[in-house]
Amino acid sequence: MTTWADETDVIVAGSGGGLAGAYTAAREGLSVMVVEASDEFGGTTAYSGGGGMWFPCNPVLRRAGSDDTLDAAFAYFHAVVGDRTPVELQRAYVYGGSELIAYLEEDDHFEFDVLPWPDYYGRLPHARLDGLRHTVMKPLAAKRLGELAQRIRGPLDRERLGAEAPNYLIGGRALIGRLLSAITTYPHAALHLNSPLVELITADDGVVGAVVEEDGRRRAIRARAGVLLAAGGFENNPALRQRFGVPGDARDTMGAPGNLGLALEAGLAAGAAIDLMDQAWWSPGFTHPDGRSAFSLWFTGGIFVNQDGKRFVNESGPYDRIGKAIIDQIACGAMTLPFWMVYDDREGLVPPVKATNVSMVEAERYVEAGLWHTADTLPELASKIGVNAENLVSTVKRFNEFVAAGTDEDFGRGDEAYDRAFSGGRSPMVSIEVAPYHAAKFGLSDLGTKGGLVTDSHARVLDTNGNPIDGLYAAGNTMAAVSGTAYPGGGNPIGASMLFSHLAALDMATKGTRG
């Protein structure tokens, strides 16, 4: 017999996208306890500068004039993901996002903006090239949240570089701030920091509660309706990364520090099935003087080369696709990390990377750390960075010919709408011909792992026989991603985390409490 230290209808483990589930549960009349492992709310969701959600045809986009249809969006999503994940799960996501935005808009705490962001597979049927499937929450003044504003994770520059926290919450922080301020209006919702869920408690009728460690004390909390695991991935746990064969290094992940896979392990112990365990949301990693390679995008020049001095990817493509190309290079033996961005002097020494997500520090620090190199000629540069000199010269020559012709015959750089999104619609290819030449070091980064507990389209966790485990739900990066091995569009990770958290709470509200 378990001695319960406390009880509630719903336990939500994790305060990133999971807060959408906590909010829904509270609004639907269920008591809810959010348990957050770390000392701040928001997880990786709060690190996102945009906090974008891929929710096609939602009311915000429709008001902005989008002529998209849910069927077209589904056709695109399915064309990207294929049958790697269940079609009903894909449908639940694509068709459900719009309803979630409508649900949130009924509450004054939530206000949204359109942030156009082209889909990541622009050649596939029904890809949205104008970016009108992507929505963000409006910024929020920190003072509107009072003390709670000090308890929201991020921005990355505050945590990694000691920068001041801004007075305005934007992107993912605004999303978390708005959810927190809405949740705290419900007296039957409680928020707990420093409280990791460490175990699930099961009985004949499924999961009936959880063990939560609060300030070092283990407490059994009864959950009358269910437990939602929205505790991120396991990207910060080197042992789990190794066990499941996730490429890259925990040092280079962008995932929030509390994402150690504890909830995943609790789900496994309760008999859950898992899938996609070696997968993450990938990105090229711009290497900083602290040795960590960070998610980076918006390259306005330069090319990436491997040890052979050869290009291997469309450098202006979506970050996850570049990450996959890096992994393929490693797998086929063409690359051991690091790899290099080679660029010329037209913008000076600082590499043409406009969004490093963690801000660049002084240029000298990169030079001193051996991360940036300069030489008067390409062969000299090649010898400094240890790549094949002859190949580097011919790679740059060939690339410059593509620039002159306006077509990248090798990798199609600039062919898709996303490639041109950061260059005002112009070609993102810039020739490399102004000496001296420079090289900047890159690694492989990720935004979090995406393999996890297998769920159905109500976010109910399934056991290894494919049956729902009563009372157990998963969402976000704790759940085996609906997008499978792909990243169809900006806003998929946060969108799916919020949506499946919301659906889990609706399912619990429909079923009501047990016992």
Ligand SMILES: Cc1cc2nc3c(=O)[nH]c(=O)nc-3n(C[C@H](O)[C@H](O)[C@H](O)COP(=O)(O)OP(=O)(O)OC[C@H]3O[C@@H](n4cnc5c(N)ncnc54)[C@H](O)[C@@H]3O)c2cc1C
């Ligand atoms: C710079 C940056 C920008 C990004 N931009 C976007 C974007 O615009 N759109 C998009 O869709 N995605 C974006 N991503 C990716 C996205 O932020 C993450 O994949 C997503 O937020 C993960 O959401 P989640 O709810 O699964 O986990 P998280 O937001 O990471 O939340 C998980 C929380 O659970 C807590 N936790 C862990 N274990 C436990 C436990 N056992 N018990 C209790 N709590 C626990 C963690 O401490 C954490 O707070 C971006 C990522 C980065 C780094």
